[in-house]
Amino acid sequence: MHSYTEENYLKAIFKLIEHDSDVVTTNAIAEKLKTKAASVSDMLKKLADKKLINYQKYQGVSLTAKGEKVALNIIRKHRLWEMFLVEKLDFKWDEVHDVAEQLEHIKSEKLIAQIDKFLNYPKVDPHGDPIPDEKGKLQIQKSKSISNFKLNDVLIITGVVDHSPAFLRYLDKSGLALGNEIKIKEIIEFDKSLQIVVNKKNTIFISFEVAKNILVISK
Amino acid sequence: MHSYTEENYLKAIFKLIEHDSDVVTTNAIAEKLKTKAASVSDMLKKLADKKLINYQKYQGVSLTAKGEKVALNIIRKHRLWEMFLVEKLDFKWDEVHDVAEQLEHIKSEKLIAQIDKFLNYPKVDPHGDPIPDEKGKLQIQKSKSISNFKLNDVLIITGVVDHSPAFLRYLDKSGLALGNEIKIKEIIEFDKSLQIVVNKKNTIFISFEVAKNILVISK
């Protein structure tokens, strides 16, 4: 079995690789886990010994098949727990992260299988992130951020990039939720900020920064 | 905040005091936690420094008010999680212990409050053990084991002393469940084993050892 800490390192590496390059640097991991590069070096050595990562000194790391399996399992558990908290225990989507960070390390095959069943096998979590299946299969997200679209495009909100409570609360306040339809009404050339119509009703302004952090698909 | 290990020590001390004497010995704790007396001594020093236990070398330990509060909170979480597993996730009563041992250490006030609400504020767990309230108030169990009663007494099963899967599965197999009515039909003098009628239907034999481990109240 893997320690709490090892699991967190594998998850961090997976997430850093997922969106960006194919290799992760020591510093990037240190920043993500709020620890120091020296500590990361130590742990990388340990994970490499266990064949969970591909690691050569100074050359960055990637996950082995074995390491990726562990990471995906943790992510599966994290996202199912988030779903459970929101769907069954009335948590808001900006409140679930820290608790799910703890729950994801509970070791019990049956527990997570039953949670999955109890939730009726959800495909995405409350932030629109896909939930890997028992085998670690992850559905590819085909959504892009709003900033990739053009005037008059009609889109459906499917997810968020930033998961911070501050950002999620801003979306709540602005009436932007998963599943909402938005239409790009105006694009300000100067700062790339946008005017959008939400659910054919309310017109609001969002900055380029916000637009980059909202994931959508064409309607 | 207290570490996972500290919480387990406090819970163990509480449980050892609960039924037996007013002071616990180092060896008793070591046996309960499956560790060595030397390790216990080290930890007791630490817990005493934090004012969670009353401890004088060689004289055994008891919990301070502060330590008892922590212990009761862990027990509350453990029992609520057990209830959740049985009621909502179709776990059997002999399957919940190990998972609840992990879940009880999750740190989130809101989480446990919501689980409590979701279960509609249960008073006892699947084994009939009382669930402490948010303030740590524990309802006193007035039940005794079957072995304390006499011929022709009619009783209701309210709990179990032994929580081992082996014992619980034996009860399932014998048709003995919480809430069942039993009548003492015969007491064998030689070995104190009993013949009992369950729910006015089935007559079964149970050993004195089993009788000691089933808690009941008079009907």
Place this chain on the structure above:
DNA sequence: ACAAAAATTTAGATATGTCTAAAAATTAAT
């Protein structure tokens, strides 16, 4: 291509929790 800057690793410490073996204190027995 070489020096300077940045990133990464190693060395040596610290903190937690565990262990074995030895020492000390308590309890039991004659």
Place this chain on the structure above:
DNA sequence: ATTAATTTTTAGACATATCTAAATTTTTGT
């Protein structure tokens, strides 16, 4: 009441995971 047995504690190690500071490697800039 003194010895023997048992229990408990201390001393010294070990494993995990972390840190700071120093050393090393890689990357960048001219």
